[in-house]
Amino acid sequence: MIKRSVLLGLGIVSLLLGMAGIVLPLLPTVPFVLLAGFCFARSSPALHHWLHQHPWFAQALNDWHQQRGLRLPLKRRALLMTLASFSLSIWLVSWGWLKLLLAIICMILIIFLWRLPVIPATEKATAYRAE
Template sequence: MIIKRGLFLCIGLLSLFLGLLGIVLPVLPTVPFILLAAFCFARSSQRLYDWLHQHPWFADGLKNWEEQRALRPGLKRRAMLVSLASFSLSIIVVPLFWVKVLLLICCCCLMLYLWRLPVINE
């Protein structure tokens, strides 16, 4: 049991770190990593779980996701626009063709994922 909690804690901390990196790095999506961190913290650390749910950046989105399995339309739109802008800039800047193709594929996969997420009817 302790090993399982420790594993969830490590995965949660890694996911939180990657999610925070995803705020500034275009290749890492923030939302899935924060959701994974919340899932892992719920099984390993009540203190970190509560902190994540009280954090001003993540609290509303996590609450909406846990209660309705959906995002607010504005958050979804913003996530898509920022991701698209970040990937576009990266594709323009990167000199290697195969990296451009890989970034384009990642961008398309992320856009499809975000597009398919349900929205909250306000």
């Protein structure tokens, strides 16, 4: 029961951070939404289903769940927004050690996103079905 509550809380926090990441620099949206989906799958079938049906997140989550990849437009947008938000953050901070840390985190995230498989545009998106 405690594990389920912790996962539910972590899923809600992750989803909120992912939604904040849509507009705030430094917060990556995709990893937080994927973490929320993972947590909801183990704690709340209703929230997991809702997340997989949500118009903002459904296609990316379903693509990730079924094929462990992203469609090219989403991958490009994720790479561009990651680079733009980290660049802005690096430019705004004044401490050298923080600039270096941000640059390292940015590189790790860009490498992660770059290495994700691309799902061909010809493949039709299908709704997620929990088994």
